[in-house]
Amino acid sequence: MSTATTGMSTKRRNGAGSKRRNGGGTGSESFGRQRQRWLPWAFLAPTILGMGLFTLVPIVASVVLAFFRWDIISAPSFVGFDNFAEVVQDPTVRVSFLNTIMFVVVAVALQLGLALALAIMVQEKLPAWLRVFFRSAFFFPLILSAASVSIFMRYLFNEQFGVVNWLLSFVGIPAVPWLTTPAGSAAVVILVYVWQNFGFSFLLFIGGLASIPTETYEAASIDGATGWRKHLHVTLPLLSPTTLVASVMAIINALQVFDQPYVLTRGGPGDSTRTAVMVIFESAFQRLEFGQASAIGVILTLIIMAITAAQFRLSKRFVFYQ
């Protein structure tokens, strides 16, 4: 019966199509044509409307706001490029951008390296049922709230009463001031961020590894490649499209890091873990300088766009498509 239905539907579709091709048509057919024209737009309308209202308008408004001084309460006043000039001269903003770049370099390298290594291990060494378990286990931190995780981690890394220092004490390591020294704070922020985010890159790499034909590995084995050489000369090149996607997404995410440093260290001690997005938040919602916050946001957006464009440009040289 289902075959008959399919046949009937096909006939109906073909019939309508032939009438259209013949240029004829009754009123109902004309309505059908009209419907076919507006139907896609009707389906797209909610998305377009949503994107326009909640993405495009805020972006444009944010860029415009960067040229105004506005504290929410008083009327905004046009200040030209003053906000940009003040932002560039502000040492806290400069340090926060530098911190963000350093964070991206270390965190993304760790995130991708860890995700790739674990993906290869899970895909190669583990039985199928364990693979499923680890895929879920590594992805699990990503679905947790970053704020909740950070609050929890704050307890774990407490210098006096934290579990981490308690465990370290068993191997004779004295209490580490994790959250009260610049190096310790940066390490914890990166660690927590990578722990929570590497699962996504891991899943991408798992997908990429699954798409590499086994014949390629067999051919490499016949040619004498074993162990890490096989991965160096087969896995990495063939995984390069996935690596590109994973690195683009990881860098964009890392450039916008906020939750972990805000909850774990509030940007301190000093400015050692203050990031660009934290400064945007502080400017807007704590100091009521929405114009300056927008200016920092515009600069950050331009940096993200420039880095992403550079990645795609470099990808022409380093990414191999089968």
Next chain:
Amino acid sequence: MPGSNGKLREISRRTALGALGAGIVGATVASWPRLTGMDIPGRGDNSLSIAILGTAADAAARQRVIDAFAKVHPEIKVKVQAIQAADWKDFFTKILTMVAAGTPPDVVYVATEGAQLFAEKLAHPLDEYLRRDAADMKEYFADVHPSLVEAFMYKGSLFQLPIDWNAANMYYNTSALQQAGLERPADNWTQVDFRNNLAAMRKARPQDFTPYYWTNRLFGGVVPWLYANDTSFLKESKSTGGEWLWDSFYAQDPSRGLRSGGYQWLEPNADDPRVYESFDYLRGLVKDGLGVRPEEGGGNSLVGLFASNRIGMTPAGGYWVEGLHEAGMKEDDFDVQFFPRWRTQRHQFGTAGYAIMKTAKDKDAAWEWLKFASSLEAMRLVFPTPNTTPARRSMVNEQLYAGRGPKHWKVFYDTLDKFPTTGPIPAPPQQAAVETALMKNVSLAVSGDENQLKQALASMQRDLEIALRRQA
């Protein structure tokens, strides 16, 4: 399962889609009141909307006050909106976003941290109402210490009526003190005595114990030490004006001569040698393992740690009593003493009260709420347990602390009487930027050597200059 014929299958799909659509429409219609935002206090009706820092449970706890208010003013409908936030700064951020969204509350419960921000930008002065209802308000002011009132004076006008407050006193664990062979510190103990006590406690319990735990916050962090050393990280001055209030309500008060038109913090003071001296003292405590390196914004775990006998002393206010009681501490397990004396024994305090927003729809109704909320009847309903120190002296009594402790609960209100120069948290209108400038440099200042301390204070001075230059 596939349908038994094509028609049935097609109908099933359509039916499913139709049902889904009908469901969405139905749900939309059913939840329409919420979708229109009618549940946002004050929107769409003439209710007086009141924002407080807290949870839905805190809002529910206010219900008895609302009911009592309704009996007195049946014509004024009140809705309390509890806003959850990590701290006061976070709470003010949320109020500001409500202002930006065009849905500001009519009345906001504001602590000292935001008093001048609200006074400068958002709040309506109470002067006209206080002059009009002076006879009604005499009883309130007679029961409230003028230091608390002065904290809400700004440029000669009063913007809030203190409802509750807390000074940074020193809590101590009685068993930790006994283990170290120490007795309760004297009322006029000094910073040297304090350090000796910590050293004794450390000696008695070398492991899994912190003699002095403190956090990097505006209240109870480094500021009480600065105040005790007769300095602060901001230069403090007072504005003129306000005589009308002091003459009306505090003419006979012994501290009348100290009162002013409000505090001003116009210049940074981190380069003061006494600031260096205070930080160096704290650096010494950290270096010698007597005190912790303070975490920024920490404090959430403090009650638990103190209640589990792992902390010897920590600065806190009367708000801690109920928390310690709930954490299982008996009334004799802990006690409280004045903050140690250095050059002075000036304490730091924070207070809170309702402010009427400039944008309030009905300011007269808002004033009636303020007046009622400051009455003895209302405050007894709000503070049945010691989870803060009521601003009314008459309420800080044996009955409030019965069965909970501390034994020397009188220390709380005596702080104001014995040390009349005790002052509020330094919080100019640019409080958020100032707080950030202070906090971000504290950990560095007390964690390294002398050079690092000097660098951190220089950085603090520079950051404060920038913060104070900013518009509030």
